[in-house]
Amino acid sequence: MQLGMIGLGRMGANMAQRLMKRGHALVVHDTRAESMADLQKQGATGTVVLEEFVSLLAKPRAVWLMLPAAVVDSVLARLVPLLDAGDIIIDGGNSYYHDDIRRGGELKTKGLHYVDVGTSGGVFGLERGYCLMIGGEKDVVEHLSPVFASLAPGGNDPAAPAVAAPGKSTAPLGYLHCGANGAGHFVKMVHNGIEYGLMAAYAEGLNILRNADIGLRSHEVDAETTPLLHPEHYQYSFDLPQIAEVWRRGSVISSWLLDLTADALNDDPTLSNFQGRVSDSGEGRWTAIAAIDEAVPTPVLSAALQERFSSRGNADFANKVLSAMRSEFGGHVEKPASKT
Amino acid sequence: MQLGMIGLGRMGANMAQRLMKRGHALVVHDTRAESMADLQKQGATGTVVLEEFVSLLAKPRAVWLMLPAAVVDSVLARLVPLLDAGDIIIDGGNSYYHDDIRRGGELKTKGLHYVDVGTSGGVFGLERGYCLMIGGEKDVVEHLSPVFASLAPGGNDPAAPAVAAPGKSTAPLGYLHCGANGAGHFVKMVHNGIEYGLMAAYAEGLNILRNADIGLRSHEVDAETTPLLHPEHYQYSFDLPQIAEVWRRGSVISSWLLDLTADALNDDPTLSNFQGRVSDSGEGRWTAIAAIDEAVPTPVLSAALQERFSSRGNADFANKVLSAMRSEFGGHVEKPASKT
């Protein structure tokens, strides 16, 4: 089917490409003409003029936004007046589900349909397909099912595009209508919250392995340093790339994230190209806030989020307070930088 | 090659079976004759008499123990006097790596070789193969490589048993010599620590999804209950089995544990057959202790462990202390059992 796509960054361009390979007609729009060049060579119709973009779409129009969350509202402000009742807007980016609820309501008053789609798969989605979590009206989501089926992994085979059997769930194909507006991004938000937890679990475990040689290192003996009681228990110099690799094979903790971790460690066992300043892009925070609103305990997901905050130095002042207290009550003097 | 195996519970029996299918000769021993019956039908030689078991093995003997950690030492006390210098004992269970270090040292004085093997794969290992993390002397581990290759997933194809190319890592085949004695169980210990973290991440995320309908429920209004400021944000009744299923398809959080979770939710979306009292079998605790000894921060892995302690009611007294304090300073009276 025909689909308009606005926003041709890494994710949007890959998705447009995947859709065209599966026979869909893409009309694309980006403010930077160079972002569209490759797609145009592959058959997309492209224009930097938003009005022209809209006019190229058959009614009811379906417009997929693949934009940073922070600019969606400003693009909508320009796009919506150009659309007609019955048209559909799909937000496939990382919007906060609160915004979906608000937008869905606002657009409904104008006769427009809004669909929120949480998209997972990263840069590998082009080949592997994208996992799609969808919120919106049931019949609108069904109308768009050819697009979802082609983006999702179940539609990998161009010769045999997957279509869900009537009445059967589409989940095994890799896309799912999760509920009303906001449901798609809510599920994606929690997905990312879980992702933080999984990543932290591997990272902490690998850090334990990496320091299993602590008994081989020399240690200071002073009142500020806890002695290592049993150095004979920490005499291992583990080969992390090999261990990550073997865990991929038949273990309970095998996963796609572990596949990627093994790959990264194989490239550079010490990960020396990274500083360890870990960004967080919103969903992890929103997950933590949703859990608080629901009074659901999330010790692991919250800890994973806060580990990222700490990685960026944001605990520094709290730590200074601790050192100041220790200085006050015990006369403890801070030790200079050195681990353990 | 010939292998003796002691302990034919679920894990041991499956491993013996897998080895025989791949052409190895199994001599098995268990104190319960009925545990050996099936294996004997499949070609194993079995005996309830330990002395006979030993006599049936060709030197240098290789004896694999697949026993609860708590009984390994008592079995060793009976087995060791029957063995000869050059024989090999493999502990494939869940021993604490401290014990491996001790045992390796003790057995060495008797001319015996000790190999510790952390085994992951659970009940599915019979078909999928086991991920093996191995500690011990290099040449002894190499001597046993036909056994390891057959147990590991890389040896899945009976027609083409995988053998690591000389000088190449065996990790892609699913087994790895990780270091000296204790290294195998150390790596397996951390593996399980990570497992706890991964499991908790999924469990917490699903709990958030399950409570996304909190805005649909009625709430008490009193000074002891935090009001839900935005019930309109929590109006979702999510289908957890479908969501777990769709996440398996192309998402960043796909994993084998997620496959199992989707399966369990599909069987029973409310998991009503479970009470939620979660055992912990040692490795998670040992991982946490190793991290403390190494001064490695493990907020996620520790939280996952403690969540299990709490699931068994072990926080009850601490919670009573909190209620008592609130009663003291604010005259707060505990609310009767009801969630919020």
Add this chain to the structure above:
Amino acid sequence: MQLGMIGLGRMGANMAQRLMKRGHALVVHDTRAESMADLQKQGATGTVVLEEFVSLLAKPRAVWLMLPAAVVDSVLARLVPLLDAGDIIIDGGNSYYHDDIRRGGELKTKGLHYVDVGTSGGVFGLERGYCLMIGGEKDVVEHLSPVFASLAPGGNDPAAPAVAAPGKSTAPLGYLHCGANGAGHFVKMVHNGIEYGLMAAYAEGLNILRNADIGLRSHEVDAETTPLLHPEHYQYSFDLPQIAEVWRRGSVISSWLLDLTADALNDDPTLSNFQGRVSDSGEGRWTAIAAIDEAVPTPVLSAALQERFSSRGNADFANKVLSAMRSEFGGHVEKPASKT
């Protein structure tokens, strides 16, 4: 000075009483006449009619609200139309500081002044005085300083009411102008967040002491139960009331919360009158959310909050997911209810 007070629950009545003892003229209002009876005997003017209440106050009026956060807005809706430009409304309850910012702005357009006051001290405040954290316009706060000084501990001595020296901080007296509207409740919010952390620290520590006899108890030996490696290290039957008492005397962890804890344990060492279902009344959640917005790591404060969620059974579903996973991959069967 003259002060109107609306809301004569436990906190409001005590505060009115303390103010009268220090010479202030109180006009009180509550919808329940019986709430005012005692105060009237002590000299307060009281009325159940809001209009009469307002008419009894001299301009510029000062009206202190001591109400549950959830009803403040509805009371304001009725009160505000009765007031005149220049009048002052003080919210001394536990409002969310977001609401203060909004209300301050709204009331300003009507020429009214709004002051938010976070109040700590609980039921003991009547005698000990209240710690007051104040947000609002500087000159309005100064105008009210006789009231604040009398409520705060520094004003304990009726014969010598404390007044801050000009240009000196009032903090040592127990009240502080913290900033613009919302500042008072922001500081109080964080105060309560800290309170959760302090309480949890004591509660967890006492729980460790209480279980220091675990080596004296018998233990199951099975694959689902981690063996206690060194029962000889856990042979202590500690007297918790005595320990809490001794810690009050000269230790680094002495505090008012510890005083209360010792008192509660002295009354009932097993705290058997409590179930351990711990409410949370909002500020702890808001603190956690503020920390997330600021990207400030709060592992301790968040853990304390989530411990409360767990105490009310809100982790149950997550724990069932864990048990279901364990059943899937390892065939683990849940153990019946029994601790450890």
Add this chain to the structure above:
Amino acid sequence: MQLGMIGLGRMGANMAQRLMKRGHALVVHDTRAESMADLQKQGATGTVVLEEFVSLLAKPRAVWLMLPAAVVDSVLARLVPLLDAGDIIIDGGNSYYHDDIRRGGELKTKGLHYVDVGTSGGVFGLERGYCLMIGGEKDVVEHLSPVFASLAPGGNDPAAPAVAAPGKSTAPLGYLHCGANGAGHFVKMVHNGIEYGLMAAYAEGLNILRNADIGLRSHEVDAETTPLLHPEHYQYSFDLPQIAEVWRRGSVISSWLLDLTADALNDDPTLSNFQGRVSDSGEGRWTAIAAIDEAVPTPVLSAALQERFSSRGNADFANKVLSAMRSEFGGHVEKPASKT
């Protein structure tokens, strides 16, 4: 009574001084003569020769060790052969309670008595008195009660030394016989574990207050930075020294640690003399391990400990793993150092 004291660092010298002021006869020993000079001026008998030290003590001798935990065993090795049956050794330092159990047993075979004393109070103990948590034989502890009473706060008044009424608890005086050997240091260990939690609670809360101005700062807008949705909620520039001060007055969170914190912030509101590398001296780790052994959940105490590990850079490798994963699946590039 007469007491021998070995180890005259900051703690030991202060304790000796406090005891002499209350009429006890001190015989002191340190390998550095200059450590004893001041005490000798105040009336102590001192010698650098251990044999002479022992000979100066009347039988049954009472020898108090105030030494770093790491050197206690080596001092005992030299001291014990010089003692006679019935003599008493008191370890008032920060020994691991496991060592107390072992030492108590070993010394008993020689007819010697061992008493373990956890001591809290820091540099202020000289004036305020020390909180003493005591493990050992009941009659031996009673024999030493004049010493304990003088060290504890209850014995503050030289003119009226506190003595517990017969049959009454000594806890209100500030010392307590907690149980058999190890009990004193076990209770002290948990005391310090709690201390970590309390300290972290204040530190995290102050860090939230300090960053309440985040809405006033400019922010980058990119896909790696979570936008601050409501900058209008974070416009506060709080005066931390004043807030810490006001909290000391009548609030629920008043404590001695808060007194010290207010003092430190008053000296330097930005704590710029500290780097925030926070040591941990053993008890916090041992507390966490005891909790794991007991299966007692300690989310707050554990988080506080791990925050200290992180403060020393020990999470760096784990954070690099996170960045590496993000780079793999999403092509995310690390942002350069800058908070938020």
